[in-house]
Amino acid sequence: MRVGRDGREVIRAARARGVHPGYSLGRDYPGLDDCLLVALTERRTVADIERLVETLREVAG
Amino acid sequence: MRLIYERSRPGRRAGTLPRPDLPAPDLPAELRRSRPPRLPEVSEPELVRHFTELTTRNFGVDTGFYPLGSCTMKYNPRVNERLALLPGFRDLHPLQEEEAAQGALELMWRLQEALREICGLDAVSLQPAAGSQGEITGLMLMRAYFADRGEGERRRRIVVPDTAHGTNPASVTMAGYELVEVSTDPRGNIDLDELRGKVDETTAGLMLTNPSTLGLFDEGIEEIERIFHGAGALMYYDGANLNAVCGIVRPGDMGFDIVHVNLHKTFGQPHGGGGPGGGPIVVREALAPYLPVPAVVRREDGFGLDYDRPKSIGRVRGFQGPFGVLVRSYAFIRSYGPRLRQMAEAAVLNANYLLALLKDDYELPYARLCMHELVLSARHLKRERGVGALDVAKRLMDYGFHPPTIYFPLVVPEALMIEPTETETKETLDAFVAAMRAIAREARESPELLKEAPHTRPVSRLDEAKAVKQLVVRYQFEEHPAPAEVA
Numbered sequence: 437m438r439v440g441r442d443g444r445e446v447i448r449a450a451r452a453r454g455v456h457p458g459y460s461l462g463r464d465y466p467g468l469d470d471c472l473l474v475a476l477t478e479r480r481t482v483a484d485i486e487r488l489v490e491t492l493r494e495v496a497g
Numbered sequence: 498m499r500l501i502y503e504r505s506r507p508g509r510r511a512g513t514l515p516r517p518d519l520p521a522p523d524l525p526a527e528l529r530r531s532r533p534p535r536l537p538e539v540s541e542p543e544l545v546r547h548f549t550e551l552t553t554r555n556f557g558v559d560t561g562f563y564p565l566g567s568c569t570m571k572y573n574p575r576v577n578e579r580l581a582l583l584p585g586f587r588d589l590h591p592l593q594e595e596e597a598a599q600g601a602l603e604l605m606w607r608l609q610e611a612l613r614e615i616c617g618l619d620a621v622s623l624q625p626a627a628g629s630q631g632e633i634t635g636l637m638l639m640r641a642y643f644a645d646r647g648e649g650e651r652r653r654r655i656v657v658p659d660t661a662h663g664t665n666p667a668s669v670t671m672a673g674y675e676l677v678e679v680s681t682d683p684r685g686n687i688d689l690d691e692l693r694g695k696v697d698e699t700t701a702g703l704m705l706t707n708p709s710t711l712g713l714f715d716e717g718i719e720e721i722e723r724i725f726h727g728a729g730a731l732m733y734y735d736g737a738n739l740n741a742v743c744g745i746v747r748p749g750d751m752g753f754d755i756v757h758v759n760l761h762k763t764f765g766q767p768h769g770g771g772g773p774g775g776g777p778i779v780v781r782e783a784l785a786p787y788l789p790v791p792a793v794v795r796r797e798d799g800f801g802l803d804y805d806r807p808k809s810i811g812r813v814r815g816f817q818g819p820f821g822v823l824v825r826s827y828a829f830i831r832s833y834g835p836r837l838r839q840m841a842e843a844a845v846l847n848a849n850y851l852l853a854l855l856k857d858d859y860e861l862p863y864a865r866l867c868m869h870e871l872v873l874s875a876r877h878l879k880r881e882r883g884v885g886a887l888d889v890a891k892r893l894m895d896y897g898f899h900p901p902t903i904y905f906p907l908v909v910p911e912a913l914m915i916e917p918t919e920t921e922t923k924e925t926l927d928a929f930v931a932a933m934r935a936i937a938r939e940a941r942e943s944p945e946l947l948k949e950a951p952h953t954r955p956v957s958r959l960d961e962a963k964a965v966k967q968l969v970v971r972y973q974f975e976e977h978p979a980p981a982e983v984a
Contacts, residue, residue, distance in 0.1 A: 482518045482519060
């Protein structure tokens, strides 16, 4: 997903809120610096997902 | 014992999966199975009993003495398991950004520093996952080094002694080098006269285990170093037997340029079940530019991964190496601290204690003090009673001991290679000696007892050729249809 600013900064800000939101694609693909690769497994609950969404709303550009 | 499928009864369950709080996706009909997979169906107590019973069929270092020569089956401290399971290590994703993996990176960097000091060399890669991968990585470094110097075409031969572990010649061949074998002299050292005639400007290097698989420290190591470095060749140290010398003498000081360290042997990683292992390589400064990427480095603002190594041979493994092994090994080394030398001294003392007590009942092919392991021969029993090393090994199982390595090294007929390690008590060593002596006596008085051994284990003497050629590695579903399929 596009997060509107540098993915690494978004990860850093989200981590400060206790959420690790994904992998910054800018590490591997120049030009995708504002993108995160996000994976959800069957172990995540609806509450977890809502927390991720809420956190990304707060920290994304 | 019964197999888990033989315990299975339709509909029986050991637990239930948590109910998902998301709606189940609607899978297209063509992607759905027509019937559930055939999995064993058992209750939880049945499940626990089945696998607990299976564990009793294994022999491990936690159940008894395991003197498997050259494998260093020492006790693995439990506290290191707890450290490897710390959530910060256990749950870390290997693609975590460097800034959020500082603890792991620092541990790897500190382990590198410890290995540099232990080996007396300059630079480390923790990537190789086992000794054999360390070997092929080391040979790739040699190739890159000589290619860079314009000597790649000319230097195409690697010298390996006839006592080497089988992986050494295999690695030489895999790396595209030509194997040159050198003999062992009557004292158990490399034959120096023969060696001088086999090293020249076409030699890329030597692969040597010191002490050797005979458990003997090569007394000619300084001359060996002069011969190889005098010819411009490199020296590779197979660290399989590092447990004998760790903290006493450093491979780098012996003249070796590339070393692999078997973390799983020397530094207390559970092994013997197929992994995981660890085979870091440690090299002299001149070879550092060719090490795999990324390198774990310390920077002004913390620890990181350096990919900017234009002469690197590239990656040899995914991510940064077998991380759990690295945690246990670092903890093991730190628990000894500057007393690491005592580990090797106790290992050598234990082996020599066994040698002193067994040399009259078995043949000692090289009449010298040994290092961390001893090699005896059962050839006198073979000659006189028709009982070989295999029979002695099988009979040892009846006495409750894991057999030693047998028929290796190849230069000793009917070889029994025994490595007690530093973690065994005198009482255990004495009990092993008593068993070995009893077996030597049995071999003379009732050799059939040995030839038919083991008598007390879950399975008796196996047809090893058949076991290798007719592998049965899964349940024979075709011969045992499920009850529903029968109906």
